[in-house]
Amino acid sequence: MRKQAATSSHPKRHRQSRGLVNGALLLSFAALIAKVLSAFYRIPLQNLVGNTGFYVYQQVYPLYGIAMTFALSGLPVFISKLIAEIDEVAVRRQVAKRVLSILAVFSGCLFGLLFFGAPVIATAMGDRGLIPLIQVVSGMALFMPGLAVGRGFAQGLFDMRPTAISQVVEQVLRVAIIIVVAWLAASQHWIVYRMGAWAMSGALFGAVAALIVFVPFYQQLFGQQDQAVLSKDYDWLVLARRLLREGGTICLFAAVVLLLQLVDSFTVKRGLVSAGMTQAGAKSLKGVYDRAQPLIQLGLVVATSFSATLLPTLSAALNGRREKAVQTTLTTLIHVSVALSVTATAGLIVLMPMINLVLFGSMTGSMALAIYCLSIVFASLISTYNSILQSMNQYRLSLTALLAGVLAKALFNYQAVVSFGINGASWMTVISLFVMLVVIWLGSPAEMREALTGGRFVRKLGLATMVMAVITGFIANQLQVSLGPGRIAAILVTLVGVIVGVITFVGMALWTRLFSTREWLTLPGGKRLLKIMVQFENN
Numbered sequence: 133m134r135k136q137a138a139t140s141s142h143p144k145r146h147r148q149s150r151g152l153v154n155g156a157l158l159l160s161f162a163a164l165i166a167k168v169l170s171a172f173y174r175i176p177l178q179n180l181v182g183n184t185g186f187y188v189y190q191q192v193y194p195l196y197g198i199a200m201t202f203a204l205s206g207l208p209v210f211i212s213k214l215i216a217e218i219d220e221v222a223v224r225r226q227v228a229k230r231v232l233s234i235l236a237v238f239s240g241c242l243f244g245l246l247f248f249g250a251p252v253i254a255t256a257m258g259d260r261g262l263i264p265l266i267q268v269v270s271g272m273a274l275f276m277p278g279l280a281v282g283r284g285f286a287q288g289l290f291d292m293r294p295t296a297i298s299q300v301v302e303q304v305l306r307v308a309i310i311i312v313v314a315w316l317a318a319s320q321h322w323i324v325y326r327m328g329a330w331a332m333s334g335a336l337f338g339a340v341a342a343l344i345v346f347v348p349f350y351q352q353l354f355g356q357q358d359q360a361v362l363s364k365d366y367d368w369l370v371l372a373r374r375l376l377r378e379g380g381t382i383c384l385f386a387a388v389v390l391l392l393q394l395v396d397s398f399t400v401k402r403g404l405v406s407a408g409m410t411q412a413g414a415k416s417l418k419g420v421y422d423r424a425q426p427l428i429q430l431g432l433v434v435a436t437s438f439s440a441t442l443l444p445t446l447s448a449a450l451n452g453r454r455e456k457a458v459q460t461t462l463t464t465l466i467h468v469s470v471a472l473s474v475t476a477t478a479g480l481i482v483l484m485p486m487i488n489l490v491l492f493g494s495m496t497g498s499m500a501l502a503i504y505c506l507s508i509v510f511a512s513l514i515s516t517y518n519s520i521l522q523s524m525n526q527y528r529l530s531l532t533a534l535l536a537g538v539l540a541k542a543l544f545n546y547q548a549v550v551s552f553g554i555n556g557a558s559w560m561t562v563i564s565l566f567v568m569l570v571v572i573w574l575g576s577p578a579e580m581r582e583a584l585t586g587g588r589f590v591r592k593l594g595l596a597t598m599v600m601a602v603i604t605g606f607i608a609n610q611l612q613v614s615l616g617p618g619r620i621a622a623i624l625v626t627l628v629g630v631i632v633g634v635i636t637f638v639g640m641a642l643w644t645r646l647f648s649t650r651e652w653l654t655l656p657g658g659k660r661l662l663k664i665m666v667q668f669e670n671n
Contacts, residue, residue: 162296163205164433166303171429173307175491180314181327183419184412187401188328190422191257192265194394195246196335198387199272203279203339204299206383207235209522210375211284225353227366228285234372235277246270258402259415261325268332275339282346285353294345302342309334381527384534385518388568389428389511391534392561395541396421400557403549420497421554423488424504431476431508432515462579464651466516471593471646473512475637478597480505482605483629486612489622503558510565517572520580529575537568589646596640604633 178186211231218224246253250266283295310331317327364370384391400421404414480487484502485495518530541564548556573581608629615621641647642665652658 162299166299167429167433169303169307171426171433173310174426176311177314177331178419178423178492180311180318181324183416185314185317185324185327185419186422187415187419188262188265188324189331190393190419190425191259191262191397191401192269192328192332193425194390194397195266195269196272196332197390198394199242199269199276200335201387201390202383203272203276204283206386207276207280207375207379208283208287208295209382210379211281212287213378214374215285215288216290222356223362223366224285224288225356226362227371228281228353230362230366230368230371231284231375232277232281234368234375235280239273239276242276243270243273246273257397258405262328264325264329265332268329269335271336272339275336275343278343278346278350279339282343282349285349294349298342298345301345302338305341306334306338309337378527381531381534382522385530388514388534388537388565389432389507391538392541392564393425395538395545396557396561399542399546400549400554403546403557404553406546407550407553417497417554421500421557423492423497424501424558426491427480427487427501427505428508428511431473431480431505432512460650462520464648464654465520466513466580467589467647467651468654469512469516470509470589471641473509474593474597475600475633477505477508478601479604479630479633480508482601482633483608483626486608486622486626486629489619490626493619497554500554500558503555504561506562507565510562510569514565514568514572517569517576517580521572521576524577529572532575533568533571536571537564540564540567592644592646596637596644596646599640600633600637603636604629607632 174186177189181189211228214227214231215224218227247267247270250263250270251260253266254260254262279298283298286292286294313327313330313334316322317324317330401414401418404417405411409417481502484505485498488495488498488501514533521527521530541560545557545560548560550556552559608625611625611628612621615624638661642661647655647658649662652662
């Protein structure tokens with residue numbers, strides 16, 4: 133009888149496991165779409181409104197980005213874990229209502245702080261023209277509880293569709309409004325601050341559209357009169373503490389790059405003015421510096437999108453206490469993340485002047501952008517290590533690393549800008565991320581360190597990347613000399629450079645046996661490349 137029951141329960145567990153993996157892949161795909169949209173719209177925005185207009189938008193963007201990180205990826209992760217640990221339907225709804233109430237109080241306070249504190253914040257940024265933009269962004273705080281609880285509750289039941297749909301709908305509508313506003317601003321000659329305020333309003337329209345997706349959920353949540361008795365584990369104070377400790381850590385680490393950008397908003401423009409630049413010149417150069425943001429986002433998308441699909445496998449191995457599977461998945465996760473981030477960084481640095489010209493119309497600030505691109509390597513490694521630590525329910529180390537890195541940026545960024553201009557700000561971002569990585573590295577379990585340092589992976593990766601960079605740089609330079617200056621020529625040089633870089637790196641990776649068979653299969657087209665390699669060796 134027991135054997136029959138066990139046998140009958142096996143298909144059910146299999147379906148749940150398959151549903152969880154499919155849901156994770158759906159969520160990863162939606163996140164990829166959102167990230168790509170979020171990176172690409174900045175390019176036409178900068179081309180339409182110029183460096184100063186881009187500066188105005190980017191000064192306030194980190195405030196929006198942090199709020200959306202809380203509502204989209206930070207708090208929903210914590211809430212989903214909270215809901216998943218509860219078996220009774222009535223208790224789930226009661227807990228969800230309490231979390232919603234706690235977040236509503238927090239969001240109300242945050243809205244008041246941003247809306248009424250906008251003059252103080254804008255003054256601290258060195259530009260009081262930003263006041264209306266900050267006040268528009270403050271409205272995002274009011275949508276955060278509804279979005280976070282709706283997404284978190286659905287994910288806790290392993291239903292990723294509402295989160296995926298709301299994420300894509302929000303980004304598509306927001307980006308569409310921003311591009312339309314930028315076109316109107318350019319054609320109607322709006323002042324840059326009016327353009328910025330209307331562009332930021334796209335976030336509010338996007339949030340409303342995303343919240344509409346969860347209307348059926350809230351109708352069900354508040355349409356039921358539950359009389360469930362909650363245990364002490366779900367007291368108001370206990371939930372608030374867990375939201376602050378666990379949820380807060382997840383949120384802050386998800387917004388690590390945005391926190392560093394927020395420090396830039398308060399220090400770069402002011403530092404440039406202190407160094408002797410005019411207000412107009414400082415705003416324009418800060419806009420040039422902000423060109424790095426879409427490049428970094430695209431680099432991180434490449435570096436983390438494929439490795440993120442391995443996290444459910446790692447969590448399953450950890451829950452099953454299968455040590456060999458844990459180590460294998462850890463190694464694959466870290467190798468893929470490091471290799472993709474190092475390759476993307478090297479390619480961006482080698483081709484930076486051409487990429488800058490192609491995307492933004494000039495080569496101004498190429499050195500600062502190339503330096504900034506080094507942060508892709510550290511940011512992707514930090515993201516990967518933090519995801520692993522979260523799978524192990526370790527939060528304190530991540531929080532310590534985050535505080536150390538942000539503190540380093542906050543303490544030294546202003547003086548670095550005064551002394552070295554926007555190059556100094558780029559170096560401080562890289563150094564701050566390096567500080568975070570070192571803290572995580574020193575405090576992480578031995579198996580996480582061995583996943584990177586074990587074997588000859590680092591040496592092989594260094595050789596493959598160096599050969600790729602030299603060959604790509606040489607061909608790009610020769611082609612640039614032949615074609616001459618101009619944006620059209622730069623497009624051709626960039627396309628050829630990317631193709632040459634990819635082919636060279638893949639060839640070197642196969643020749644040096646950089647990846648294991650399992651790691652190749654994780655990458656797109658990896659199975660086909662392995663077949664080619666086997667055929668070549670047999671011949």
